[in-house]
Amino acid sequence: MLYRNGNILGYNCEEGTYQINEEQVETVRLIFDLYLKGFGTKKIMNELCRLQRKDAYESVKWCPSKINRILRNSTNKGIMAYDKSRSNNFLEQKRINNHDDESYTYMQGDFLPIN
Numbered sequence: 001m002l003y004r005n006g007n008i009l010g011y012n013c014e015e016g017t018y019q020i021n022e023e024q025v026e027t028v029r030l031i032f033d034l035y036l037k038g039f040g041t042k043k044i045m046n047e048l049c050r051l052q053r054k055d056a057y058e059s060v061k062w063c064p065s066k067i068n069r070i071l072r073n074s075t076n077k078g079i080m081a082y083d084k085s086r087s088n089n090f091l092e093q094k095r096i097n098n099h100d101d102e103s104y105t106y107m108q109g110d111f112l113p114i115n
Contacts, residue, residue, distance in 0.1 A: 007056035008075050010114050018075065018111040027053045028114050031070055041067040072101075078113030079106050 010028040011018040030053070034044045041064035048062045055066065074081045082105040088094045098104070 008073065009056040009070055010076065011111070018109070020112055020114065024054075024056065025114055027055075028070060028076060031067060032076075035071055041065075041071075074106065075109070076114045078109050078111060080109045081106055 008018065010021055010025045012021045027048070031044055034047060044067050045062040045064055049060065052060050054060055055062065083098060084104060085095045085097050088096050
């Protein structure tokens, strides 16, 4: 499968698929570990800033919405989600975001999940 080249923390897009980025994957694991210990997104953000952990853009700036996006991203589980947006009509072609997670189409990716 050919995947987009979006910046996903913990992965690099190489040769049309996702390869685990060993430097970034530890930050993803830390986020999940802290979340499982009961930390909220704000406390996780504060801890990442304290530890000077970088995001996918090599920035040390974190916010709760960025943490939440990482926690909800199915790519971390090795699964691709499709139908997250659609065009409104043939002529305008404006993108309309689909916020209903249950209506997404999920498919197993050909890349390793982050464990």
